[in-house]
Amino acid sequence: MTLRREPVLLAVSSAAPDTTIGQTELFDGFYSQLYSGVPHARRLFIDSTRVQRRHFYWDPRRAYSDGFPPTGALMDAWEQGALELGRRVVPAVLAGHDPATVGTFIMVSTTGYTCPGPEVRLAAELGLRSDIRRISIGHMGCYAAITGLRTALDALAARPDELVLVVCTELTSMHCQPDAISEQIIVQGLFGDASAAMLLGTRPADRPVGHPTTDHPSAGAPACGVSADVVATRTVTHPGTAEHMRIRVQEDGFRLCMSPAVPAMLGSTTPPFVDQLLEGSGLGVADVRHWAIHPGGPRIVAEVGAALGLSEAQLRPSMEVLRDYGNCSSATVLLVLQRMLALDRPEAGDHAVLIAFGPGLTTEAALLRF
Structure with a gap:
């Protein structure tokens, strides 16, 4: 077998x-x-x-x-x-x-x-x-x-x-x-x-995941071992919201449009989305110690963090990456993951959620177990 x-x-x-x-x-x-x-x-x-x-x-x-x-x-x-x-x-x-x-x-x-x-x-x-x-x-x-x-x-x-x-x-x-x-x-x-x-x-499947390495560098450092199970992923695209964030390729380059309504929209849609991500894991939001939230802007982090009831410490990796790198599109959530590893130093058995947002409006997330 x-x-x-x-x-x-x-x-x-x-x-x-x-x-x-x-x-x-x-x-x-x-x-x-x-x-x-x-x-x-x-x-x-x-x-x-x-x-x-x-x-x-x-x-x-x-x-x-x-x-x-x-x-x-x-x-x-x-x-x-x-x-x-x-x-x-x-x-x-x-x-x-x-x-x-x-x-x-x-x-x-x-x-x-x-x-x-x-x-x-x-x-x-x-x-x-x-x-x-x-x-x-x-x-x-x-x-x-x-x-x-x-x-x-x-x-x-x-x-x-x-x-x-x-x-x-x-x-x-x-x-x-x-x-x-x-x-x-x-x-x-x-x-x-x-x-x-x-x-x-x-x-x-019968071998437990290894402990995360102890020498986690911050975002921007060369590399770090993680040893985290990928427990679940989830995606949702919200109908009727496409015009709030879009990218068009034109003769003079790429044009990004981002509506100021996006942070409030994500604040309302993210909690039920996270509940669905955690469904079947036996976890609630309060059981997840570590969060890597894509810092699309400070209002997005603030709205999503408040809606999920997260602490300032849990939002710190996202805000520090925003401060030091800005929004680097798809690479950003991985920069936040590295910063989270450096700041939080997850222990064996801890869980983390990686979550990012973009055109669509689309939200994607992954649940990790260290």
């Missing part, structure tokens, strides 16, 4: 571009001129976002000094940046594992597109198998890391003796738009650049 195997999150890693710019410095050095005709632009850009610094592959102060490049130039730059960050996150997350055991490579991004994608060159450069199964998950938004996670679970169900690599790379800095409106000021004040990776495998 073949012993059933359970999916396990084995490691996470992250990297960000070396250029770090403080929010005030960035506004004064570039955006103050771009938004000079908008009342309260400085308050919207700095105070309302709660971001203090971000990492940029393209420094807006130089990249847009001579105008705004067309979409083709943006995609060329995205590919090069995705390769550079991938060369850092993939070796880190694979440390201690045989690359030949990785059977599936899932590449996630909302901020760029090339065919073939950067995962083809990364696989070749980093010694992954030539017969590796490649999956590209594109243009799904900030929740797509969890889309990548549940796609990995499907691969593990079919081939439990292999490992699955998931890489989320987002370079939002090349999607600046000149529209001098309040919505775009907040968007340009929120988003930053980063890459994050997960490695998943399986364990025999």
Whole structure:
């Protein structure tokens, strides 16, 4: 009889571009001129976002000094940046594992597109198998890391003796738009650049999950072992809400629209969604000690946290990542997971929920057990 195997999150890693710019410095050095005709632009850009610094592959102060490049130039730059960050996150997350055991490579991004994608060159450069199964998950938004996670679970169900690599790379800095409106000021004040990776495998069902490693780095550090069972995942898309958050690819690049109604909507829809995620686990919200909530903005974290009755300490990983990185689209929830591991140091038997939101409006989540 073949012993059933359970999916396990084995490691996470992250990297960000070396250029770090403080929010005030960035506004004064570039955006103050771009938004000079908008009342309260400085308050919207700095105070309302709660971001203090971000990492940029393209420094807006130089990249847009001579105008705004067309979409083709943006995609060329995205590919090069995705390769550079991938060369850092993939070796880190694979440390201690045989690359030949990785059977599936899932590449996630909302901020760029090339065919073939950067995962083809990364696989070749980093010694992954030539017969590796490649999956590209594109243009799904900030929740797509969890889309990548549940796609990995499907691969593990079919081939439990292999490992699955998931890489989320987002370079939002090349999607600046000149529209001098309040919505775009907040968007340009929120988003930053980063890459994050997960490695998943399986364990025999009769063997308990290993303890998480004790030397958890913070978000942005090379890698850390996790050893967490993936207990459940869940997805929901709310009908009639698509226009509240959307991304369109146009001649002059990508355009993101985000309604100010989104935080309140997520505050009302998230508690019943989490109840459904936890259904069958024997857990209630109060039983989950650790939370990695995607910081789409400070109001989203505040509304969702209040609706779930979470403490300031439970929201701290999300708010610290927002402060230090901004919203890095799909990579962000994995940055929060790394920060959560560093701050909370989960113990064996603890549970965590990873939850992210994006266009649709769509919510995705995963329940982990350490």
